[in-house]
Amino acid sequence: YKAKSGRHGHHVYQSEDNSHGEIRLRTQQELRLAVTDDQLVVHYQPKIGLKTGEVTGVEALVRWQHPTRGLLLPEDFLDLVEESGLMHALTRIVLTKALDQAVLWQDDGHALTIAVNMSASSLVNVEFPEEIVRMIAARGLPASSLMLEITEDFLMSDRDRARNVLTRLREAGIQIAVDDFGTGYSSLSYLRDLPIDELKLDRSFVMPMADDARAASLVASTIDLAHSLGLRMVAEGVESSVAYDELARFGCDHAQGFFMSRPVPALELDSWLAARHDLEPAPANEIQLLP
Numbered sequence: 550y551k552a553k554s555g556r557h558g559h560h561v562y563q564s565e566d567n568s569h570g571e572i573r574l575r576t577q578q579e580l581r582l583a584v585t586d587d588q589l590v591v592h593y594q595p596k597i598g599l600k601t602g603e604v605t606g607v608e609a610l611v612r613w614q615h616p617t618r619g620l621l622l623p624e625d626f627l628d629l630v631e632e633s634g635l636m637h638a639l640t641r642i643v644l645t646k647a648l649d650q651a652v653l654w655q656d657d658g659h660a661l662t663i664a665v666n667m668s669a670s671s672l673v674n675v676e677f678p679e680e681i682v683r684m685i686a687a688r689g690l691p692a693s694s695l696m697l698e699i700t701e702d703f704l705m706s707d708r709d710r711a712r713n714v715l716t717r718l719r720e721a722g723i724q725i726a727v728d729d730f731g732t733g734y735s736s737l738s739y740l741r742d743l744p745i746d747e748l749k750l751d752r753s754f755v756m757p758m759a760d761d762a763r764a765a766s767l768v769a770s771t772i773d774l775a776h777s778l779g780l781r782m783v784a785e786g787v788e789s790s791v792a793y794d795e796l797a798r799f800g801c802d803h804a805q806g807f808f809m810s811r812p813v814p815a816l817e818l819d820s821w822l823a824a825r826h827d828l829e830p831a832p833a834n835e836i837q838l839l840p
């Protein structure tokens with residue numbers, strides 16, 4: 550009986566595996582269409598300066614407006630994008646949309662830094678830094694209005710190449726942030742020697758702060774360490790006023806999170822910015838969560 554169910558289990562696994570394979574294949578075909586048919590959209594989440602309460606920048610986050618399945622999040626399709634060799638196309642699309650949006654915001658008088666996430670696979674392309682520089686220049690934007698968010702795995706995989714790429718981008722005036730900081734294997738002493746502007750502390754460190762004193766003191770000392778190395782610190786995943794106030798007290802430079810705003814389409818961010826502007830001047834500790 551046991552053996553039979555084992556065999557049965559194996560069989561079920563195989564057939565599941567097959568249908569899973571078919572789904573992947575279909576999704577890959579759909580992904581190619583997403584790229585050629587302009588189904589990828591970019592949402593924006595504001596980043597707030599904790600000293601002034603001002604919106605200093607936005608992070609561009611990709612979504613897939615799927616024709617039948619609705620709006621899909623990166624976790625639903627990014628791995629497959631990578632496997633299908635489409636990551637470079639996606640990066641170019643997101644950069645183009647984000648920079649076009651940056652021009653609109655600049656024309657509206659919002660000096661916002663736009664942060665774009667870079668996969669390691671996009672950054673290993675040796676032509677890419679120059680291509681990015683051309684994209685910014687073609688729009689008449691200052692290079693410093695673009696920030697690239699890179700991950701620790703890119704920094705650690707091929708150190709010479711990483712240093713090279715970052716140096717070229719930095720020399721062009723583009724800002725560099727290390728995303729999800731604390732989840733990888735890089736050390737602060739290694740990061741100290743790289744051309745980096747800021748660290749984004751992963752939300753897994755920030756979210757427990759509100760009800761765990763030890764988590765909070767870990768965050769506080771990480772902020773101090775970053776500062777001692779001349780790096781700015783951004784906290785991700787700020788979901789409550791408690792976390793927001795505590796981060797401000799710890800001297801954290803910027804905060805990003807659902808407490809201020811979820812990632813939203815550009816038009817929605819415009820209304821959010823306008824509503825927030827009406828509230829100003831607001832003390833940093835009285836920021837209201839907008840409906």
Ligand code: C2E
Binds near residue numbers: 785808
């Ligand atoms: P990330 O770069 O660390 O982006 C932050 C993620 O945390 C976003 O998820 C955002 O919606 C979420 N988040 C922000 N505030 C909060 C909060 O207060 N609480 C919680 N629980 N979550 C919060 P999203 O948009 O689903 O993106 C997930 C990841 O997908 C990103 O993580 C990034 O690694 C990747 N990604 C997104 N867009 C792109 C892109 O255009 N290119 C590449 N290569 N990767 C991207």
Ligand code: MG
Binds near residue numbers: 698
């Ligand atoms: Mg990011």
Ligand code: MG
Binds near residue numbers: 729
């Ligand atoms: Mg992050």
Ligand code: MG
Binds near residue numbers: 785
């Ligand atoms: Mg993260």
